[in-house]
Amino acid sequence: MIVVGGEALIDLVPVAQPPGALLPRPGGGPYNTALALGRLGAEVSFCSRVSSDGFGESLLAGLRAAGVDLSLVQRGPEPTTLAVPSLAPDGSASYGFYVGGTADRLFTLPPALPDGVRALALGTCSLVLEPGASAYEALLRRESGRGVLTLLDPNIRPALIADPAAYRIRFLERLLPHTRVLKLSEEDAAWLGGRVEDWLAAGPSAVVLTRGAAGLTAWTREGGQYAAAARAVPVVDTIGAGDTVNAALLHRLALVPGGPVDWPEVLSYAAHAAALTCTRAGAEPPYAAEL
Numbered sequence: 089m090i091v092v093g094g095e096a097l098i099d100l101v102p103v104a105q106p107p108g109a110l111l112p113r114p115g116g117g118p119y120n121t122a123l124a125l126g127r128l129g130a131e132v133s134f135c136s137r138v139s140s141d142g143f144g145e146s147l148l149a150g151l152r153a154a155g156v157d158l159s160l161v162q163r164g165p166e167p168t169t170l171a172v173p174s175l176a177p178d179g180s181a182s183y184g185f186y187v188g189g190t191a192d193r194l195f196t197l198p199p200a201l202p203d204g205v206r207a208l209a210l211g212t213c214s215l216v217l218e219p220g221a222s223a224y225e226a227l228l229r230r231e232s233g234r235g236v237l238t239l240l241d242p243n244i245r246p247a248l249i250a251d252p253a254a255y256r257i258r259f260l261e262r263l264l265p266h267t268r269v270l271k272l273s274e275e276d277a278a279w280l281g282g283r284v285e286d287w288l289a290a291g292p293s294a295v296v297l298t299r300g301a302a303g304l305t306a307w308t309r310e311g312g313q314y315a316a317a318a319r320a321v322p323v324v325d326t327i328g329a330g331d332t333v334n335a336a337l338l339h340r341l342a343l344v345p346g347g348p349v350d351w352p353e354v355l356s357y358a359a360h361a362a363a364l365t366c367t368r369a370g371a372e373p374p375y376a377a378e379l
Contacts, residue, residue, distance in 0.1 A: 094118025
């Protein structure tokens with residue numbers, strides 16, 4: 089089983105008509121990753137704290153429909169986090185957030201995960217918003233220590249990070265030593281200000297960089313460098329594309345725990361899955377049959 093930990097929220101996506109209207113869509117980087125894994129046919133469980141309000145119920149319904157296990161989900165009466173993406177002409181998105189007193193940030197460390205868990209993915213707002221951020225950090229440390237494959241996607245949202253310097257220190261000194269695979273975008277890398285060599289030295293065995301229309305590149309601790317081209321598709325928006333990459337990477341890597349990785353094949357699979365997500369409005373990752 090693959091466990092995905094982190095926030096589930098509602099994206100208020102702008103639509104053309106009527107002018108100024110916002111369409112509620114399920115979202116959150118970890119939520120999208122879990123949804124994508126379920127649609128790809130992986131055995132996946134979502135580990136989060138979700139509101140008992142109407143939005144929370146709709147979020148869980150979406151995961152159930154994708155076959156995602158919800159036994160690790162905590163519930164609370166606080167409201168669901170809201171995100172408002174702004175879309176650029178190329179379909180890329182920036183975000184504003186409403187996170188005060190919301191349910192997902194009150195996540196607490198769960199008991200030990202089942203022995204059958206092969207991989208754990210964490211990322212986005214859940215790495216920033218306390219007190220949940222410390223609980224997710226503790227989960228990362230604990231599961232990494234017992235040999236679970238860990239993937240970290242910082243998915244930087246600058247509007248949520250009050251102290252960038254402290255976040256960068258936490259990322260390098262407290263998160264990376266317990267991370268097996270670091271996946272990040274070019275924008276994340278520029279904000280963090282580090283180098284691939286520094287990140288690999290801090291702990292990960294592989295770093296995967298998403299580069300938009302330029303595709304994906306992976307570097308390994310052994311000195312390997314691999315790349316896959318992006319698929320040429322008509323882009324509606326890029327919401328959820330990076331999360332789909334997370335899911336595709338985990339889906340492939342969890343099949344060969346500790347074994348040799350065919351990085352060109354893994355990256356090509358991830359690029360194909362992400363491209364299909366970009367052809368749809370909002371975070372709508374593909375199903376296995378579409379790949």
